[in-house]
Amino acid sequence: MKKFFKSLLAKYMIIILTAISIVQIGYLMIALFFISIDHQSEKNSEYTTDKIEAKWHKDINSIGNSKNINNVFDEWKNEFPKSTMFWVDGNGILKEKVNLHSQLPVKWDSTYTAKFIKENYANDPFTVIAFLGKDKDTNQGFAVLQLPRKTFNPPIAKANERYGTILSLVMLCFIFVFIAISFLFFKSIRKRLLKLQEAMAFRGVDQLPLEIQQNKMKMDEIGQLEQTFNQMVIELRESKQRESQEEQLRRELIANLSHDLRTPLTKLSAQIYILEKEKLTQDGKNAVKAMDSTVVHIDHLIENLMSYTLLMASKYKFTPVQVDIVRFVRESIASWYLVFEKEGFTINVELYSLKDSNWFMDPVWFGRVLDNLFQNVLRHAKEGLFIEVKTVKTNEYDGIIIRDHGKGINNESTKKGAGIGLSIVDLMLQKMKLEWEIQSNMNGTTILIKKILQ
Structure with missing residues (x-):
């Protein structure tokens, strides 16, 4: 159990559970906030369109003169600071106005009055028109009250309008914190994995x-x-x-x-x-x-x-120097000439200048390579009684060819060893940065040693 709590799985589960807990706590706090708003909405339930309309009619109908209408406007302005109010007297003259932002004519006639009522009926802002004095007495004109429709929104909607952005930002902050913690967590894992990868790649x-x-x-x-x-x-x-x-x-x-x-x-x-x-x-x-x-x-x-x-x-010991390869091979085959001649070999030597006759190599090593190859011909291709040593040059490389008419490398020989001689040839040529190829069949073996031209 102790190992589990030290594991990466346990750590990431703690991060997930913490994030879920924070979100749940956030939702709980939001719920409590809106519950308190619901209680407030019960207290402010008087702010409905019907009640506002009835109260406005009541206050305006009870007005006896212009002094009273100013008092009524002041009372409504204190209670609804964003309200718009104005009074048109019985002669159609615009008299009093409060918070009036739109351009209205000073002289009102019946046509404009009808147009105004039509445009503002059931529209935003909420508009109430009440006649001054008694219901049948219209000589004092009418008073208009306009309130923004959002005034009648439930408190929850108002709270969402006022605090919605803040609540969204808080939730985004929670999400950002969770992402940041997760990023740091996985960044730490990635850093350790990269360190392990680097250690695997580095060699002492x-x-x-x-x-x-x-x-x-x-x-x-x-x-x-x-x-x-x-x-x-x-x-x-x-x-x-x-x-x-x-x-x-x-x-x-x-x-x-x-x-x-x-x-x-x-x-x-x-x-x-x-x-x-x-x-x-x-x-x-x-x-x-x-x-x-x-x-x-x-x-x-x-x-x-x-x-x-x-x-x-x-x-x-490896001591490479510049060597004239054509001369070196000619001297080497000359030292073996009598041996091949004694065994009855036909010897064909065609050594001509190359594009780059100076090869950077160890003379002792290359002499050992040629000795091994000549010795292999003498022992394993003796029945062919033929050896050819010649130069070859192409656009890609200069080369030395050694060819015999034996039965091929794969043929069983009474003097066949474990192949150490050819292994030595391969190792030495690799060290001297030379390449070689072998083509062998029942008609003989051809060995090409080549130097790639730069």
């Missing part, structure tokens, strides 16, 4: 996310997510440390194994050298030659394994 020196500084006072759903994230970061860091330790042990093991394997290989090479000097039968000579080839092959595999390990650990 070990390429792992950094831990988030937690607020122990905010252990809601996001706080629990931050805690879980920190735990995940700790576990990842521990896992990476274990992986680094295991990698270090593996490199040390490979280095030790390479050293331990090379020692007996060196001794075996020495024994083979001694056997070659002995008088052997042809079968013996073939056996010694096969043993020597196997030793060389094992030594090459050990060298590749060491190089691959150093490359993966970024420990292989």
Whole structure:
């Protein structure tokens, strides 16, 4: 239960319930306000059109002279400040007037009087016409009372007219406060989520996310997510440390194994050298030659394994310089020429200048790449007895092509290894920002090493 009250759901429910309570209290206060107005309306129920009309007739009929009419006008003005009153005497002359805003003629005739009555009957303002003196005595003329229709509105309508805007503003303030609180609530959530997202995207020196500084006072759903994230970061860091330790042990093991394997290989090479000097039968000579080839092959595999390990650990020395690639490849194939010729290969070399013959690369690394590729041709494509090395240039790139007529990379070979040689080629070319492609089928393999032109 304690965790629930710390949750975001509980906090937002409190905001909703508070808002509903405020609205209900507001409605209750408005209801009480209008109830008090209803009580007031009962007290002021005398202000009806019928009662006003009867009272006006009574007051005007009882007037005996002009002095009395002024007194009556003053009394009605005190009671109804917005009332308009005027008196037209028996001769049709406009005599007295109070709060008269419209333009009326000084001389009234029967036609204008009829028109005035017609225009103001059942209209706004409310108009009452009463004759001075007794009902049958019209020699003193008539008096007119005009009151705005809203004077007779019920108190509730008057209150709405007077306080409606204020009440609406108060309700809008309540709604605005609720929206503002909700906005701040969700803004706080969004800020914490963005902070968590930023922590997930940011990487430290070990390429792992950094831990988030937690607020122990905010252990809601996001706080629990931050805690879980920190735990995940700790576990990842521990896992990476274990992986680094295991990698270090593996490199040390490979280095030790390479050293331990090379020692007996060196001794075996020495024994083979001694056997070659002995008088052997042809079968013996073939056996010694096969043993020597196997030793060389094992030594090459050990060298590749060491190089691959150093490359993966970024420990292989890399010193890039500007190199004339055409000359470099020509010298490299020249060093292998006798080897291919001895094995009966047909060698085709077509090396011409490129658009950009100066390649920025490590000569040792690229020499290792070419040695691996030539060695693969010698071991796995020997049945084709063909190798071609040539340059190619296009609008997009300059390249070196190495082609053989073997049975393809996918073909099973008695000397096929784990593919470490090609893995070394791929890693070295990537590091030197060079691209390469392989096309291989039953008719041979074509390898293209290319430099993209800027």
